[in-house]
Amino acid sequence: MMLQFHNFAKAYGVQPVLQIEKLALPSGIHWIQGDNGTGKSTLLKALAGLIHFKGTVLLDGDIDLKKQPLAYRKRVNFAESEAAFPLFLNGQDMIKLFMKAKNATQEQLWALINGFGMSDYLTQPLSSYSAGMLKKLSLVLAFLGKPSLLLLDEPFITLDQQAIEQLAHWIKERHEQQQINFILTSHQAIPSNVPIDYTFKLINQGLTPLNSAYGIR
Numbered sequence: 001m002m003l004q005f006h007n008f009a010k011a012y013g014v015q016p017v018l019q020i021e022k023l024a025l026p027s028g029i030h031w032i033q034g035d036n037g038t039g040k041s042t043l044l045k046a047l048a049g050l051i052h053f054k055g056t057v058l059l060d061g062d063i064d065l066k067k068q069p070l071a072y073r074k075r076v077n078f079a080e081s082e083a084a085f086p087l088f089l090n091g092q093d094m095i096k097l098f099m100k101a102k103n104a105t106q107e108q109l110w111a112l113i114n115g116f117g118m119s120d121y122l123t124q125p126l127s128s129y130s131a132g133m134l135k136k137l138s139l140v141l142a143f144l145g146k147p148s149l150l151l152l153d154e155p156f157i158t159l160d161q162q163a164i165e166q167l168a169h170w171i172k173e174r175h176e177q178q179q180i181n182f183i184l185t186s187h188q189a190i191p192s193n194v195p196i197d198y199t200f201k202l203i204n205q206g207l208t209p210l211n212s213a214y215g216i217r
Protein backbone atom coordinates (compact mmCIF):
# COMPACT_ATOMS: atom_id res chain seq x y z
CA MET A 1 0.00 0.00 0.00
CA MET A 2 1.21 3.49 -0.89
CA LEU A 3 -0.13 5.18 2.23
CA GLN A 4 -1.86 3.90 5.34
CA PHE A 5 -3.67 6.00 7.94
CA HIS A 6 -4.35 4.74 11.48
CA ASN A 7 -6.30 6.88 13.92
CA PHE A 8 -5.24 9.96 12.00
CA ALA A 9 -6.63 13.20 13.42
CA LYS A 10 -5.83 16.87 12.95
CA ALA A 11 -7.33 19.76 14.86
CA TYR A 12 -6.49 23.45 15.04
CA GLY A 13 -6.96 24.21 18.74
CA VAL A 14 -10.23 22.59 19.69
CA GLN A 15 -11.51 22.65 16.11
CA PRO A 16 -11.23 19.19 14.50
CA VAL A 17 -10.47 19.32 10.76
CA LEU A 18 -9.58 15.76 9.79
CA GLN A 19 -10.41 12.38 11.29
CA ILE A 20 -9.41 9.28 9.35
CA GLU A 21 -9.61 6.20 11.54
CA LYS A 22 -8.36 3.61 9.06
CA LEU A 23 -7.64 4.02 5.36
CA ALA A 24 -5.20 2.49 2.90
CA LEU A 25 -4.45 4.19 -0.40
CA PRO A 26 -3.03 1.94 -3.10
CA SER A 27 -0.37 3.04 -5.59
CA GLY A 28 -1.65 5.37 -8.27
CA ILE A 29 -2.66 8.92 -9.04
CA HIS A 30 -5.17 10.22 -6.51
CA TRP A 31 -7.33 13.30 -6.91
CA ILE A 32 -8.72 14.80 -3.72
CA GLN A 33 -11.65 17.14 -4.12
CA GLY A 34 -13.42 19.14 -1.45
CA ASP A 35 -15.18 22.41 -0.85
CA ASN A 36 -13.24 25.42 0.42
CA GLY A 37 -12.05 24.95 3.97
CA THR A 38 -12.69 21.21 4.17
CA GLY A 39 -9.04 20.43 4.90
CA LYS A 40 -7.30 19.50 1.64
CA SER A 41 -4.25 21.69 2.24
CA THR A 42 -4.14 20.63 5.89
CA LEU A 43 -4.11 16.97 4.82
CA LEU A 44 -1.27 17.48 2.34
CA LYS A 45 0.79 19.51 4.82
CA ALA A 46 0.36 16.74 7.40
CA LEU A 47 1.34 14.09 4.85
CA ALA A 48 4.39 16.17 3.92
CA GLY A 49 5.48 16.10 7.57
CA LEU A 50 5.11 19.87 7.96
CA ILE A 51 2.42 20.01 10.63
CA HIS A 52 1.66 17.91 13.66
CA PHE A 53 -1.20 15.41 13.72
CA LYS A 54 -2.38 12.56 15.91
CA GLY A 55 -2.07 8.94 14.81
CA THR A 56 0.07 7.09 12.29
CA VAL A 57 0.92 7.53 8.61
CA LEU A 58 2.84 4.71 6.94
CA LEU A 59 4.46 5.04 3.48
CA ASP A 60 5.02 2.07 1.16
CA GLY A 61 4.11 -0.36 3.94
CA ASP A 62 7.10 0.31 6.16
CA ILE A 63 8.15 3.93 6.57
CA ASP A 64 6.48 5.64 9.51
CA LEU A 65 6.29 9.43 9.07
CA LYS A 66 6.79 10.06 12.79
CA LYS A 67 9.31 7.32 13.60
CA GLN A 68 11.45 7.64 10.44
CA PRO A 69 10.96 11.30 9.47
CA LEU A 70 14.14 11.60 7.42
CA ALA A 71 13.59 8.45 5.38
CA TYR A 72 9.96 9.47 4.89
CA ARG A 73 10.76 13.02 3.79
CA LYS A 74 13.41 11.80 1.37
CA ARG A 75 10.66 9.90 -0.41
CA VAL A 76 7.82 12.38 -0.24
CA ASN A 77 8.00 15.68 -2.12
CA PHE A 78 5.46 18.46 -1.75
CA ALA A 79 4.43 21.54 -3.72
CA GLU A 80 2.25 23.83 -1.65
CA SER A 81 -0.68 25.63 -3.15
CA GLU A 82 1.00 28.99 -2.55
CA ALA A 83 4.56 28.43 -1.46
CA ALA A 84 6.10 31.07 0.81
CA PHE A 85 9.72 31.46 -0.29
CA PRO A 86 12.30 33.79 1.26
CA LEU A 87 11.91 36.63 -1.24
CA PHE A 88 15.51 37.86 -1.05
CA LEU A 89 16.73 34.58 -2.57
CA ASN A 90 16.58 33.79 -6.27
CA GLY A 91 15.34 30.70 -8.09
CA GLN A 92 18.79 29.27 -8.43
CA ASP A 93 19.40 29.49 -4.66
CA MET A 94 16.29 27.43 -3.97
CA ILE A 95 17.16 24.93 -6.67
CA LYS A 96 20.70 24.42 -5.31
CA LEU A 97 19.29 23.75 -1.85
CA PHE A 98 16.77 21.20 -3.08
CA MET A 99 19.13 19.51 -5.55
CA LYS A 100 21.44 18.66 -2.68
CA ALA A 101 18.69 17.62 -0.28
CA LYS A 102 16.97 15.44 -2.87
CA ASN A 103 20.05 14.08 -4.68
CA ALA A 104 18.84 15.37 -8.02
CA THR A 105 20.91 15.28 -11.22
CA GLN A 106 21.76 18.26 -13.41
CA GLU A 107 20.16 16.47 -16.35
CA GLN A 108 16.88 16.14 -14.47
CA LEU A 109 17.01 19.79 -13.50
CA TRP A 110 17.58 21.01 -17.06
CA ALA A 111 14.65 18.99 -18.37
CA LEU A 112 12.38 20.63 -15.77
CA ILE A 113 13.72 24.16 -16.32
CA ASN A 114 13.49 23.87 -20.10
CA GLY A 115 10.06 22.26 -19.96
CA PHE A 116 8.71 25.23 -18.04
CA GLY A 117 10.80 27.82 -19.95
CA MET A 118 12.33 29.22 -16.75
CA SER A 119 15.99 29.70 -17.65
CA ASP A 120 15.68 33.45 -18.28
CA TYR A 121 14.61 34.45 -14.81
CA LEU A 122 16.22 31.99 -12.38
CA THR A 123 18.84 34.51 -11.28
CA GLN A 124 16.27 37.20 -10.52
CA PRO A 125 15.18 37.66 -6.88
CA LEU A 126 12.01 35.79 -5.97
CA SER A 127 10.44 39.11 -4.97
CA SER A 128 10.17 39.89 -8.70
CA TYR A 129 8.42 36.62 -9.64
CA SER A 130 4.79 36.52 -10.76
CA ALA A 131 2.36 34.03 -9.17
CA GLY A 132 2.81 31.66 -12.12
CA MET A 133 6.61 31.90 -11.98
CA LEU A 134 6.56 31.04 -8.26
CA LYS A 135 4.22 28.15 -8.98
CA LYS A 136 6.57 26.79 -11.63
CA LEU A 137 9.50 27.03 -9.21
CA SER A 138 7.68 25.17 -6.45
CA LEU A 139 6.68 22.43 -8.92
CA VAL A 140 10.24 22.08 -10.21
CA LEU A 141 11.48 21.72 -6.62
CA ALA A 142 8.84 19.06 -5.96
CA PHE A 143 9.83 17.04 -9.03
CA LEU A 144 13.55 16.98 -8.15
CA GLY A 145 15.08 13.70 -6.99
CA LYS A 146 13.43 10.31 -6.96
CA PRO A 147 10.37 10.59 -4.73
CA SER A 148 8.05 7.69 -4.18
CA LEU A 149 5.11 10.05 -3.61
CA LEU A 150 4.48 13.57 -4.86
CA LEU A 151 1.93 15.75 -3.07
CA LEU A 152 0.71 18.58 -5.30
CA ASP A 153 -1.72 21.09 -3.81
CA GLU A 154 -3.66 22.92 -6.57
CA PRO A 155 -0.79 22.41 -9.03
CA PHE A 156 -2.59 23.82 -12.08
CA ILE A 157 -3.73 27.18 -10.70
CA THR A 158 -1.99 30.28 -12.11
CA LEU A 159 -0.13 28.25 -14.77
CA ASP A 160 -0.47 29.26 -18.43
CA GLN A 161 -1.88 26.74 -20.92
CA GLN A 162 1.50 25.53 -22.12
CA ALA A 163 2.69 24.93 -18.56
CA ILE A 164 -0.56 23.11 -17.69
CA GLU A 165 0.05 20.74 -20.60
CA GLN A 166 3.69 20.26 -19.63
CA LEU A 167 2.78 19.48 -16.02
CA ALA A 168 0.06 17.02 -17.08
CA HIS A 169 2.60 15.28 -19.31
CA TRP A 170 5.17 15.06 -16.49
CA ILE A 171 2.65 13.59 -14.04
CA LYS A 172 1.61 10.90 -16.53
CA GLU A 173 5.19 10.17 -17.59
CA ARG A 174 6.62 9.99 -14.06
CA HIS A 175 3.85 7.69 -12.97
CA GLU A 176 4.12 5.35 -15.95
CA GLN A 177 7.90 5.28 -16.30
CA GLN A 178 9.13 5.74 -12.72
CA GLN A 179 6.13 4.44 -10.74
CA ILE A 180 5.91 7.71 -8.84
CA ASN A 181 2.59 8.06 -7.02
CA PHE A 182 0.66 11.31 -6.79
CA ILE A 183 -1.87 12.94 -4.52
CA LEU A 184 -3.33 16.00 -6.22
CA THR A 185 -5.89 18.48 -5.06
CA SER A 186 -7.72 20.56 -7.62
CA HIS A 187 -10.95 22.51 -7.77
CA GLN A 188 -10.74 22.53 -11.55
CA ALA A 189 -10.98 19.49 -13.81
CA ILE A 190 -7.58 17.85 -14.23
CA PRO A 191 -6.37 17.58 -17.87
CA SER A 192 -7.82 14.42 -19.37
CA ASN A 193 -4.44 12.92 -20.29
CA VAL A 194 -3.57 12.61 -16.59
CA PRO A 195 -4.61 9.02 -15.78
CA ILE A 196 -6.41 9.50 -12.46
CA ASP A 197 -6.83 6.16 -10.67
CA TYR A 198 -8.82 7.24 -7.62
CA THR A 199 -10.94 10.25 -6.78
CA PHE A 200 -11.87 11.19 -3.22
CA LYS A 201 -13.90 13.98 -1.73
CA LEU A 202 -13.18 15.46 1.68
CA ILE A 203 -16.54 15.39 3.42
CA ASN A 204 -17.24 15.46 7.17
CA GLN A 205 -13.51 15.43 7.99
CA GLY A 206 -12.91 12.17 6.10
CA LEU A 207 -11.98 10.94 2.62
CA THR A 208 -14.97 9.52 0.75
CA PRO A 209 -14.09 7.57 -2.42
CA LEU A 210 -16.00 8.77 -5.48
CA ASN A 211 -15.00 5.75 -7.55
CA SER A 212 -14.07 2.22 -6.68
CA ALA A 213 -12.43 0.98 -9.86
CA TYR A 214 -9.32 1.94 -11.77
CA GLY A 215 -9.71 4.36 -14.63
CA ILE A 216 -13.13 5.73 -13.69
CA ARG A 217 -13.39 9.36 -12.62
Ligand SMILES: Nc1ncnc2c1ncn2[C@@H]1O[C@H](COP(=O)(O)OP(=O)(O)OP(=O)(O)O)[C@@H](O)[C@H]1O
Nearest residue numbers: 012013017034035036037038039040041042043081
Ligand atom coordinates in the same frame (compact mmCIF):
# COMPACT_ATOMS: atom_id res chain seq x y z
N1 LIG B 1 -3.09 27.58 10.66
C1 LIG B 1 -4.40 27.43 10.92
N2 LIG B 1 -4.91 27.74 12.10
C2 LIG B 1 -6.23 27.58 12.39
N3 LIG B 1 -7.12 27.07 11.51
C3 LIG B 1 -6.67 26.74 10.31
C4 LIG B 1 -5.30 26.88 9.92
N4 LIG B 1 -5.14 26.45 8.66
C5 LIG B 1 -6.36 26.06 8.25
N5 LIG B 1 -7.28 26.21 9.23
C6 LIG B 1 -8.70 25.84 9.16
O1 LIG B 1 -8.78 24.47 8.81
C7 LIG B 1 -9.82 24.23 7.87
C8 LIG B 1 -9.23 23.58 6.62
O2 LIG B 1 -8.39 24.48 5.93
P1 LIG B 1 -7.59 24.06 4.63
O3 LIG B 1 -6.75 25.22 4.21
O4 LIG B 1 -6.92 22.78 4.87
O5 LIG B 1 -8.81 23.84 3.59
P2 LIG B 1 -8.80 23.55 2.04
O6 LIG B 1 -9.72 22.39 1.82
O7 LIG B 1 -7.42 23.40 1.53
O8 LIG B 1 -9.49 24.88 1.47
P3 LIG B 1 -9.41 25.65 0.04
O9 LIG B 1 -10.17 24.82 -0.94
O10 LIG B 1 -10.10 26.92 0.33
O11 LIG B 1 -7.96 25.82 -0.27
C9 LIG B 1 -10.48 25.58 7.62
O12 LIG B 1 -11.62 25.66 8.44
C10 LIG B 1 -9.44 26.60 8.06
O13 LIG B 1 -10.04 27.74 8.58
